[in-house]
Amino acid sequence: MNAKGNAATQKQAAMVFDLNKCMGCQTCSVACKTLWTRAEGQEYQWWCTVNTLPGRGHPRDWESMGGGYADDVPQAGRRPARQEWGGGWDFNYDEVLHSGKGQSVHLQVVGEQPEWGPNWDEDQGAGEYPNSYFFYLPRLCNHCTKPACVEACPRGAMSKREEDGIVLRDESRCRGYQFCLEACPYKKIYFNFAREVSEHCILCYPRLEQNVAPSCVRGCPGRAVWFGLLDDETSPVHKLVKKWEVALPLHPEYGTEPNVFYIPPILPARLNEANDFEEGQPRVPTEYLESLFGPRVRPALETLSREMESTRSGGKSELMDTLIAYWWKDMFKPFDQDPGEIEWSRTPGGQPGQGAG
Amino acid sequence: MQAVEPGGVSPYRFLLVAARLGSVRRRSQDVDMIKAQRVEAADSALIDPAGSEWRSAPSTRLSLEPTPLISQPSAYVQAKWETIDYGAIGNVSVQALHNDGGIFFRLQWNDATENDDIRDTDQFTDAAAVLFPVKEDAPLTSMGSPDEPVNAWYWRPDMETPFSVTSEGTSTTIRTIDPNLRGNGAHTGGAWAVVIGRALQSAGDGYVQLTAGEEGKVAFAVWQGGNDERAGLKAVTLEWQPLELEA
Ligand code: SF4
Ligand code: SF4
Numbered sequence: 001m002n003a004k005g006n007a008a009t010q011k012q013a014a015m016v017f018d019l020n021k022c023m024g025c026q027t028c029s030v031a032c033k034t035l036w037t038r039a040e041g042q043e044y045q046w047w048c049t050v051n052t053l054p055g056r057g058h059p060r061d062w063e064s065m066g067g068g069y070a071d072d073v074p075q076a077g078r079r080p081a082r083q084e085w086g087g088g089w090d091f092n093y094d095e096v097l098h099s100g101k102g103q104s105v106h107l108q109v110v111g112e113q114p115e116w117g118p119n120w121d122e123d124q125g126a127g128e129y130p131n132s133y134f135f136y137l138p139r140l141c142n143h144c145t146k147p148a149c150v151e152a153c154p155r156g157a158m159s160k161r162e163e164d165g166i167v168l169r170d171e172s173r174c175r176g177y178q179f180c181l182e183a184c185p186y187k188k189i190y191f192n193f194a195r196e197v198s199e200h201c202i203l204c205y206p207r208l209e210q211n212v213a214p215s216c217v218r219g220c221p222g223r224a225v226w227f228g229l230l231d232d233e234t235s236p237v238h239k240l241v242k243k244w245e246v247a248l249p250l251h252p253e254y255g256t257e258p259n260v261f262y263i264p265p266i267l268p269a270r271l272n273e274a275n276d277f278e279e280g281q282p283r284v285p286t287e288y289l290e291s292l293f294g295p296r297v298r299p300a301l302e303t304l305s306r307e308m309e310s311t312r313s314g315g316k317s318e319l320m321d322t323l324i325a326y327w328w329k330d331m332f333k334p335f336d337q338d339p340g341e342i343e344w345s346r347t348p349g350g351q352p353g354q355g356a357g
Numbered sequence: 358m359q360a361v362e363p364g365g366v367s368p369y370r371f372l373l374v375a376a377r378l379g380s381v382r383r384r385s386q387d388v389d390m391i392k393a394q395r396v397e398a399a400d401s402a403l404i405d406p407a408g409s410e411w412r413s414a415p416s417t418r419l420s421l422e423p424t425p426l427i428s429q430p431s432a433y434v435q436a437k438w439e440t441i442d443y444g445a446i447g448n449v450s451v452q453a454l455h456n457d458g459g460i461f462f463r464l465q466w467n468d469a470t471e472n473d474d475i476r477d478t479d480q481f482t483d484a485a486a487v488l489f490p491v492k493e494d495a496p497l498t499s500m501g502s503p504d505e506p507v508n509a510w511y512w513r514p515d516m517e518t519p520f521s522v523t524s525e526g527t528s529t530t531i532r533t534i535d536p537n538l539r540g541n542g543a544h545t546g547g548a549w550a551v552v553i554g555r556a557l558q559s560a561g562d563g564y565v566q567l568t569a570g571e572e573g574k575v576a577f578a579v580w581q582g583g584n585d586e587r588a589g590l591k592a593v594t595l596e597w598q599p600l601e602l603e604a
Contacts, residue, residue: 076437079478152433154588156528177588178478183433191478 008145012165012259013203014230015217016240016247017138018323019265021224024136026050026119031219032140036202041194044088046118047201048140048216054126054288055134059084059187060116068148068185069255077148077182085190086117130275133283135265138225140216141188141201142249142258143167149200152183164229165259166203174198185254212339213332223325227332230259236322236331237261244319246300248293263323264289264297266304389417391575393453393460395603403454403461404541406550411463414452421448421579421592428498429589430528444592445581449485455602457569459537461554462487464577471544472582473514481587484580485542485551486511486522489565489573490597497576497597500524508565509578510553512540519553523563527589535561557602570604 059080067077125134157173176196204214228235240247247261423444501507521535542551574597
């Protein structure tokens with residue numbers, strides 16, 4: 001174990017999402033939800049979320065909540081309140097489905113009315129027609145190389161695994177003090193009100209230990225996400241992050257060195273008044289992408305454009321082949337074991353286990 | 358019982374400012390003897406903070422200070438709370454009684470906000486603890502050491518019974534359920550009155566053992582939930598107070 005977590009581990013698990021391919025179908029979010037967060041106290045938890053950008057995200061306006069590091073100094077953060085997360089609502093199912101009022105009463109949230117939710121501003125985006133734009137951003141814990149959450153915990157309850165850099169919490173040590181929620185600049189930790197402990201994405205480590213890729217990865221019907229060890233030169237994750245440098249961390253300025261990376265989106269060029277594409281005028285402002293992924297966005301976009309151009313004119317490109325992902329299982333080798341072929345044991349807490357998916 | 362100072366005019370804010378300027382804190386309360394008088398009363402009467410026995414029991418008012426920032430165990434907590442006041446409860450009035458079977462501490466402090474449950478992520482509960490050295494010279498600020506552990510009785514308004522907390526130094530606390538430990542609190546008129554009581558002797562790893570007629574040491578801590586206080590963010594007596602159990 002790496003007590004305070006402020007150093008690279010032996011190996012580091014990593015993910016790459018291609019924001020050009022993600023179609024916002026939420027299969028990854030639901031795959032995670034059904035596998036890990038169905039117990040009491042987890043109703044509002046979505047360890048994997050997919051939000052429309054530009055947008056306020058989940059929890060609402062999370063980018064303004066602080067945390068992370070500036071010049072290696074921890075930055076104060078705040079904990080999102082329950083309403084800023086939203087979700088986990090109770091509905092009047094009984095009234096509508098079992099009391100004969102199906103024709104007179106509609107399904108609605110009971111109690112405090114929602115003001116926000118995990119996917120509240122879906123498809124709103126920005127810009128004026130015909131140059132309006134949006135794209136989807138899947139987010140989960142980044143299993144950071146410098147996890148602010150691990151450092152913040154006064155209990156030493158959190159740690160980064162040496163063998164794959166996954167950030168985990170020892171629940172027997174967690175007291176629900178929520179310093180981790182404050183310190184995480186990505187706001188990817190949830191508080192379980194029923195058990196009074198904090199919880200976050202565990203990168204499906206029980207699956208990884210059986211060479212099964214995380215549930216969100218295997219579930220993606222868009223072939224939009226790769227998984228592997230960052231230093232495994234045969235892994236597409238290594239190729240996209242290290243070799244081609246087209247996969248970038250979200251908000252690198254937060255200083256935690258995330259291990260979830262994104263291929264920035266290239267939308268069609270802007271339309272001019274004559275309704276013609278104006279090449280060189282990106283519809284998603286490059287400055288906006290820089291505000292998300294930092295200054296390395298420009299060279300990454302240039303590499304992507306150059307390689308696209310080269311295949312269009314009949315050339316071959318390892319980068320384009322990797323991004324197209326001809327062979328599904330190549331996206332997460334060697335974690336390509338079929339979960340359906342494994343005998344999973346059920347956990348005593350009544351969790352669904354690590355089953356198929 | 359001594360009158361409790363009205364909220365809002367306690368000197369603790371001044372002290373916080375003084376501390377920030379680097380001056381040494383006033384520690385006038387350091388050697389107040391806490392005397393646990395022996396009474397003929399049932400446990401059920403003593404565990405009630407409004408019980409009649411408490412009306413005549415001597416009361417000692419102890420001033421509390423924020424735990425030192427330097428002893429907070431993470432850089433994050435040190436960085437954030439460098440500029441945020443914590444340890445908001447400036448003093449606590451302490452009474453102690455024993456009936457030869459059990460010992461009871463009644464803590465009373467001003468607190469305008471009753472934080473009795475965790476309803477959202479923007480709040481914590483109020484809480485209080487009574488702390489004992491398990492070995493005589495156990496260090497207080499670090500919550501004991503491997504050789505000299507400490508034992509705390511930690512009360513929270515949303516929990517059925519207090520926890521017995523054993524500790525061998527910063528970040529090492531372990532919570533256990535001690536069937537001999539009980540707690541009872543009420544928030545009325547802008548103040549908490551809480552009784553925490555336990556059998557003088559209670560079998561358990563790292564539990565303090567007390568005996569009528571003997572002396573020991575005790576310390577106190579209070580958390581202001583409405584001020585985001587939890588873990589090491591609390592108001593404490595910075596020194597052990599001598600404790601005497603009447604024979
Ligand atoms: S994303 Fe947040 S919770 Fe996950 S490792 Fe980084 S700092 Fe910790
Ligand atoms: S499953 Fe794939 S395509 Fe669907 S939202 Fe998730 S990452 Fe995007």
